[in-house]
Amino acid sequence: MNIIPNLSVDCVIFGVNSENLSVLLVERELTKDGEVLFSDHTLTGHHVIEGENTEDAAIRVLKSITGFENIYLEQFYTFSDTNRLGGKKDIIWRENFPHKIAEHVISVGYYSLVDSTAICPDEAHKNVHWFPIDNLPELGFDHKEIIEKALEQLRIKVMHEPVVFELLPEKFTISQLQKLSEAILGTTFDRRNFRKKVGQMKSIIALDEKQKGVAHKPAQIYIFSKDVYERTRKEKLIFFY
């Protein structure tokens, strides 16, 4: 169970709810003689272990933070600058925590999508918190760059592949689908036009079922059929303009 000294993964864990898109970050603090030398935030990451591929490493990291194992995960870029751990702060950090890591560590970036309401980073991880994507704190290492790249790739992916459904419950309403899409893409859609387009997608199927116990007109329930989606030769996700 030795780590590979020059190879790590960094996970950009995107949390989505019906209002916004956020990222899970770890607070990193360096104290000396009780005094806080500095603090900032970093992504969750870890070195790859011998005999493990990078995807398994990412799954391992995700599980250790969230407790879940079946999280939507996508590799998006590999960061290999020779001085990517070389910020002023980071040098101090590395001097205090030398571990067994190499000078030049390359990191394979993965992003994942989770329902941010389903994950309460508390118990084991007191210093782990959600930060809205448009209001990030100061970030360590090259993690700002990594998050930006991840977001860019996530949005491209979401527009072309049915990844929103990874995040929705099996049975959902069109409003849920719309709000989630809006949160991820950072846009808004016209409600009526959105529904019209969803109605044209064969892979989004209305059930004979309605919402219950809501204080307004109950919404129709839908499911997404991956089967139909694939049989239709991956129909265009027309509800994104």
Place this chain on the structure above:
Amino acid sequence: MNIIPNLSVDCVIFGVNSENLSVLLVERELTKDGEVLFSDHTLTGHHVIEGENTEDAAIRVLKSITGFENIYLEQFYTFSDTNRLGGKKDIIWRENFPHKIAEHVISVGYYSLVDSTAICPDEAHKNVHWFPIDNLPELGFDHKEIIEKALEQLRIKVMHEPVVFELLPEKFTISQLQKLSEAILGTTFDRRNFRKKVGQMKSIIALDEKQKGVAHKPAQIYIFSKDVYERTRKEKLIFFY
């Protein structure tokens, strides 16, 4: 100048001309006592050198094969399966050429685009040849998978970023633009509609100049202005439907 034993780059060198899209591959042959044990083809790749990032490694590989240094280059995926060098043939290969490489090598994939008519892989590299993308020979290691991923990513990229112009001469005709696009994307476009759309793009500018010495009506010359393209907040590449 030591290599990093567990880290390599593989370059998918796409060659384009006005007719087709092809890939540059190296023939790999294992002989024993004058007898050919097997032969197949692989991508061009190399281990990363200490003090070098993966992009520099890819540039180095490209230069060693093509002689050029300023080639359009894009990282697209990192391959890290623990048994990615583990095909039957590859095990035999590794037994015969153990070098100093690790058991588990991860490889960062880059693709590049070159004018296949400008590069004649002959002199130094007798066993390097172009293969049309839809008629590839048998491939070693996991290089089939790598090429497929590269092609997928290339096509997505080409549709959204002005990479075709990396390949065109500074002054080009609309036909050239169209044929190149068609070759890369593997589709065809209606000639008139294509021209109509190009005409709408502010970043594609007609010069006061015509083709000369051609055995037909000479075509108007155009240039692509990256400046205008960026000032227009990256106008949509509307000539791809």
Place this chain on the structure above:
DNA sequence: TTTGTAAGTGTTAAATGTACACAAAGCCAT
């Protein structure tokens, strides 16, 4: 019964996509 809240529904005008055919300009061969 009233109030608040989100769901559900259609039309129109503008823009864009798609399909399609003939004349013009130059070179070459005769």
Place this chain on the structure above:
DNA sequence: ATGGCTTTGTGTACATTTAACACTTACAAA
């Protein structure tokens, strides 16, 4: 110089898609 060959350049009509927009309905809670 003429005719043949090749590629350029051009416009219209129809179909489809986008974009903007407001009122009624169903339910729960007060």
